[in-house]
Amino acid sequence: MHYYQHHIGDFIKATARLSDEQSMAYLRLIWMYYDRERPLPDDIEALAFQLGSDEKTVKLILVSYFTLEDGCWHHTRCDAEIKEYKQVIHKRSNAGRASAQRRSNTGSASVEQVLNEPATDVELTNNHKPITNNHIKEKKQRGSRFDLVDMPDEWLDFCKQERQDIDPRKTFDAFRDYWIAQPGSKGVKADWMATWRNWVRSTRVSPNTQQAKNDRKSQLIYGSWERKDDFIDMGDANAIPLPLR
Numbered sequence: 363m364h365y366y367q368h369h370i371g372d373f374i375k376a377t378a379r380l381s382d383e384q385s386m387a388y389l390r391l392i393w394m395y396y397d398r399e400r401p402l403p404d405d406i407e408a409l410a411f412q413l414g415s416d417e418k419t420v421k422l423i424l425v426s427y428f429t430l431e432d433g434c435w436h437h438t439r440c441d442a443e444i445k446e447y448k449q450v451i452h453k454r455s456n457a458g459r460a461s462a463q464r465r466s467n468t469g470s471a472s473v474e475q476v477l478n479e480p481a482t483d484v485e486l487t488n489n490h491k492p493i494t495n496n497h498i499k500e501k502k503q504r505g506s507r508f509d510l511v512d513m514p515d516e517w518l519d520f521c522k523q524e525r526q527d528i529d530p531r532k533t534f535d536a537f538r539d540y541w542i543a544q545p546g547s548k549g550v551k552a553d554w555m556a557t558w559r560n561w562v563r564s565t566r567v568s569p570n571t572q573q574a575k576n577d578r579k580s581q582l583i584y585g586s587w588e589r590k591d592d593f594i595d596m597g598d599a600n601a602i603p604l605p606l607r
Contacts, residue, residue, distance in 0.1 A: 363397065363400050363447055364397075366396050370375050375491065376427070384419055384423060386422045387415045387420060388427060390413045391423060391424070391427075394409070396440060399448075400434075401441075402434060402435040403434060409424075413481055504552070506554075507536065510554070517534065517555070518530050524559075524563065525562050541557075
């Protein structure tokens with residue numbers, strides 16, 4: 363045990379009546395106790411020699427602050443600190459072994475065998491796959507930011523087939539400018555083709571385009587009739603056409 367909590371207030375209070383030499387002897391006995399992690403032997407002469415002190419001082423400190431039990435000098439505070447220290451070391455050791463065992467089980471591909479099962483002479487073939495502890499998880503596809511400069515042919519074909527009422531080039535430019543301007547994760551997509559398809563489907567035609575104006579004009583003239591052929595051509599462009607029905 364190379365470290366312990368030295369409570370200065372408690373030590374000063376307990377050694378207030380001691381001289382400097384006696385205080386140092388007491389302190390060195392405590393250090394020896396913690397370093398060995400066990401009670402001190404009942405050999406005052408040897409202890410005095412190891413401390414560099416006299417036997418009278420060492421015996422006085424032992425009698426005053428220690429208890430003689432089973433041929434050893436015990437210290438209540440030291441015993442409690444050492445017990446707690448050993449418990450912490452034991453827990454850390456168990457946690458370390460458990461962690462190493464988990465890493466070993468994950469990294470190895472050992473065959474699981476049933477205990478006490480008789481051995482067999484049958485060799486494994488390519489059709490017999492051993493059971494392992496590996497659990498391979500599919501990695502999620504990572505997204506990326508938009509970096510296309512020109513519209514791919516596949517994108518152009520989809521736009522023409524899906525939305526004949528919009529300009530593919532202008533739609534792509536708007537799509538590109540929008541996603542490049544998005545900050546952080548908002549501008550990251552896993553499937554840009556799917557994002558393009560959704561963009562094309564949800565694109566609205568501006569009400570100020572010529573095509574939109576023509577559609578509104580036809581709606582006002584023909585109402586809910588589905589075909590212009592259902593109206594009589596009077597030969598006058600300014601006349602209101604009459605329905606055949």
